[in-house]
Amino acid sequence: MMAINRPKGTNDILPQDMRVWHAIEQNIRDICQVYGYEEIRTPIFEHTELFQRGVGETSDIVEKEMYTFHDKGNRSITLRPEGTASVVRAFVESRNFAEAQPIKYYYQGPMFRYARPQAGRFRQFHQFGVEAFGTQDPLIDAEVIHLCMRFFYGLGLKNLQLHINSVGCKTCRPIHKEALKDYLRPSYDALCETCQNRFESNPLRIFDCKNESCQKIVKNAPTITSCLCEDCKNHLEELEGILKTSGVDYVLDEHLVRGLDYYTKTAFEIMVSDIGAQSSIGGGGRYDSLVEEVGGPDMPGIGFAIGLERTIKALEAQGVLAWKKEKTKVFVACVSSLEKRDAYQLLLQLRGANIASEMDVMDRSLKAQFKYANKQNFSYVITVGEEEIAHNRFALKNMQDGTENQLSTKEIIDLLKEESTC
């Protein structure tokens, strides 16, 4: 029979990898609780229109990276390529915008984008993100950035680079767009093909282009930062002030432009080296008109998304594996198959007392059982033999220091219970 393997760009998270994921998920819950963000879970597929409207028609995600299909009712459905649009939709649909503000959510789960996989890029990947609705106060921008950095530092990551910029708002963005186009127009022919297409639809993205000739042209172009309206300028300055007084290292990156169309004012991105060419590990920004575009009230919002696979890759590259410690577990070995039933009764009692325990099911020799227990990192081995059964006292061996004692079932349970709870 031909073996079937996983679809391109997907990953199995195997039992041996699960520790890291659990640690990360726990870290997410802990931090979000401290910062007052509540979890929200939305479907992993939505009406295609949500992303077209929310993420934006001119973004690469919508243009060429969506997993879109028609269901049996002939509805156009898309596997979510990112989290914000869905969260905003749920926020609006549930009418939660009528609750006391600000309203702060976090989410975590798989996202889907159709692109060629490479180091740090997959077709199914996981993001952790937060969204805060209801206020334009730069303090909340700072809070979101703090939370984001705290997540990374909480895991033990180092060498992160935080880039910050403002991409303006409805008032100043069109002014900058015209100024930029005026500046670029004489050099239009020297732009690369994609940038020529961007010229009309989304000239801001030309700043992102890695093409040498485009970079040369754009080098002295008017940046959005230099064209900000009074409101946006103050907002950015205030945010910078808060970050400085709270000791957050950042770089003001006037060329930082985010790929999603909904961003306004604050945009930020976190980079880390050593995870391949895809050095962005998280990013986010403000989206003050997205809620309204999705059909809700005129309400500002800000959030970020972090790539969990990239986070794990960075953790591996930096050798951070602080959660290696295993919990106490016990192996019940029997001298011969004659004691199997008695051993199983003992196992039941241990498990009844919530002590993690297992026994041999491979009919292995006693020696082989010890070898196995050692290999699998069991902290204790209890030996069940003729003698033990007769006296109702079992040999409990500590696999760390090699000591062994004859104890009653009750003594064993009391001892192990204490150990497994600390």
Added chain:
RNA sequence: GUGGGUGUAGUUCAAAGGUAGAGCACCAGAUUGUGGUUCUGGGUGUUGUGGGUUCGAGUCCCAUCAUCCACCCCA
């Protein structure tokens, strides 16, 4: 969507046209009922798949699939 690299044992990798191998892992044993070290034994394989060249192909050629890396873009 574009370009490049790589496919041999569970895994990491050898075999430069002539009988598919090694380390690690795994399994068993080294006289009484006890692990880690050591020693001995065991190869666990459709050389990704399908064609072609050749007396002979893991090796050369073509196709195909998978995977990795980079571009694009992003997390």
